[in-house]
Amino acid sequence: MTETAVHAPAWLPVALSPSAAALILLGVILSSSIFADAVARRTRLPRISLLVMVGVLVAVIQQLVLEVPDARPLNGLGEPLIQVALVMVAFLLGGELTRERLQSIGPLLLILSLSVIGVGALAVGIGLMALGFPLVVAVSLAAISVATDPAAVQETVHASGDTRLRARLLLGIVAIDDGWGIVVFGLAMALLGWGLTGAGGGELALMEAGWELGGALLLGSAVGLPAAWLTGRLKPDEPTQVEALALILLLAGLSEWLGVSSLLAAMITGVLVANLSTHHTRSFNEIEHIEWPFLVFFFVLSGASVDLYHLDDALGLTLAYILLRLLGRYLGGLLGVRLARERQAELPRNIGLALTPQAGVAMGMALLAAEKFPAHGTVLLSAVVGSTVVFEILGPVLVRRVLR
Template sequence: MSASSLPWEAPSSATAALVLLGVILSSSILADALAARTRLPRISLLVLVGVGVAFVQQALLGHSDARPLDGLGEPLIQVALVMVAFLLGGELTLDRLRHTGPLILIVSLSVIGVGVLAVGIGLWLLGFPLVVAASLAAISVATDPAAVSETVRESGDTRLRARLLMGIVAIDDGWGVLAFGLTMALLGWWLSGEGSLALVHAAWELGGALLLGTLVGLPAAWLTGRLRPGEPTQVEAIALILLLAGLADWLDVSALLAAMVAGALVANLSRHHTRSFNEIEHIEWPFLVFFFVLSGASIDLMRLDDALGLTLAYLLLRLGGRYLGGVLGVRLARSRQAELPHDIGLALTPQAGVAMGMALLAMERFPEHGGVLIAAVVASTVVFEVLGPLMVRHVLR
């Protein structure tokens, strides 16, 4: 039978996207089964599935510019991150902050400060350009809240170290956006004298996110959960997440920070329901599956050899900086030292979408260094996403 007489035709892009979505979700079922047998984190397995997709597309099929799901992948990743950020913001209740707030601040700033210095100064001393060293130092601040929170949730750990990690990752990306914006401003001023424009953009990205989170979170805190007794409905939860993701993208502000602010407001001001959008926890896992697989699939395998030395240096310096920062933070904690492991900084190594977004912004600002920055960040992100959950489990033990 000839090809023209076959009863089917090549699938359209929409049909192919639907099939791929089903395949990605099916891979999560296999990852769950394999994780149960091998005790490997399912997050790491899903990232490896994404790397396998990238290998098939780029190495076997020769489609170096192809990306899974085309334009659909970015919104799915954005929604997943906003869900995670909103839930993490819900962890920042006043009662909890009274007990662990100062500790979160001490350990977080210690890990970030030491980590930035280790990466920035280390790369500069190794001979890499100042723009590359400073950009990667700022990018190193970002932590993947999805990987950390999901691993902590899987462990069922409720000790101080687990609560501390959840609190730190809830604010780490806020520190990351601030550090990156200030770094770009200083580099712009140093190289071209245009730092004021970058500083204004960073201020809007942070201030606009706080404003958006407040404008969405305040009415949500009063309105949600009133249609029926008990917890808010899934429709309300999904509506809030989509509004936060869409408006943040439209206004060019940090969606993560806006979602954290909204989540914290709902958690602290909603007296008529017990938890901040419990329904989101019931629906977030499929979106997290898309996020982890698509993060792994975004790697450009053809550019890895161009940035091998930079990637290895960044990996080692970031790990060393996080470890030493954690040691310093635990020592500064004083009265809580006995309850915290000295290597808690290693649990803050996962890095994903936020770091990639920062790398893209750095590439737009400094195109002459953009290629090597993107290659190094994407390659290291895959490594951190695979090793990060293992380190979180190690610290929790």
């Protein structure tokens, strides 16, 4: 199959092939991270927010200036890059959940995560229904609101250098958020399917959610158990980059093939490697060395995926969802801190606001909800994509504020 050349300006001597265009765009995206670093140092704005804004600028140029609304940056290459970045983040977050850390903050982590997602989902669902939005839209967005972007939270926490209890808790919460999100979303889709399409639709949605969770646990164990024994054997006390990349690519590819949560599978693998690898102490060192370029692609491409032509279709819903999710996260964090009792003094009351970033998982849930309820698909997708850009820009700012 031959590649179709990209139309180039008349003054260029040769046509631009798709492979050349993709390579140039990859170079431009990585170069934007250098620009973001320079601006972040001078303005104290999080570089993640700046990278998402670069992506939005790409969308503006592509859709409004070049008038190519249906084209995707990097065509089919963008999705694998985003997937690999998310799997890397989930693997590293799983490594944060060591036995010693869970023994010290496990109960507190559970209290905070449940209070934030519980109060947050209720605030979004009840608030949207009170404002007159359809039941399907309100329940779907309430379930989608549970998801948090682990990449934005982890990168901001690590960039701050903070190792206090609040920072460790944030890393722990985003490590298990994907599991909570899948459970809540699966149950919500099952209940909606049961009520609107009959028992068969609800049972099917419940089975799909069960496989996405259970299959991820099985895959994470199947990869993590041998990896915990094998990594670090080739080079004493340190895994090689080849081993690290092999783990990440296997998890990303097998998860997509089997239709299970790649984030949850990678997190389980990270937990197993961190707790069972007794023959070396730097299991995640090589992943950290190569993680940032993939995160740059993730944040820029997330911003570039916004559909500017349909943002105004759900402007009211998008604004309501953003405000209600922020309110729910704040109130959920406040309740969690109050329930913490003896550790209250170490935790900020606004800790829930540090869990507002939202990206790939939320978009995936929105796509599934749109397929299941096509009558509301356009408005759901527009609201989630529009709010995702806001949360990715605003979220890291709130994380830094909570850590301060």
